[in-house]
Amino acid sequence: MFWIKACPKCHGDLYEAADVYGEYIACLQCAHYLTEDEQARVESIQPAEDPMADVPRSLEGVAA
Numbered sequence: 738m739f740w741i742k743a744c745p746k747c748h749g750d751l752y753e754a755a756d757v758y759g760e761y762i763a764c765l766q767c768a769h770y771l772t773e774d775e776q777a778r779v780e781s782i783q784p785a786e787d788p789m790a791d792v793p794r795s796l797e798g799v800a801a
Contacts, residue, residue, distance in 0.1 A: 740782055745775055 740751040749766030762771045
């Protein structure tokens with residue numbers, strides 16, 4: 738998920754990801770990792786829509 742201009746440090750764009758240590762939310766611009774309190778506040782905000790949601794997953798059926 739993405740949150741546009743929601744970083745508490747630089748007002749950049751946040752994204753949600755996971756690694757071997759668990760899930761986290763970080764800023765694309767300043768690389769700030771949110772604390773648990775910051776994550777709770779951000780998760781209550783409506784995330785941005787997935788920009789790839791309307792992109793077809795394959796080219797089947799597409800006229801040339």
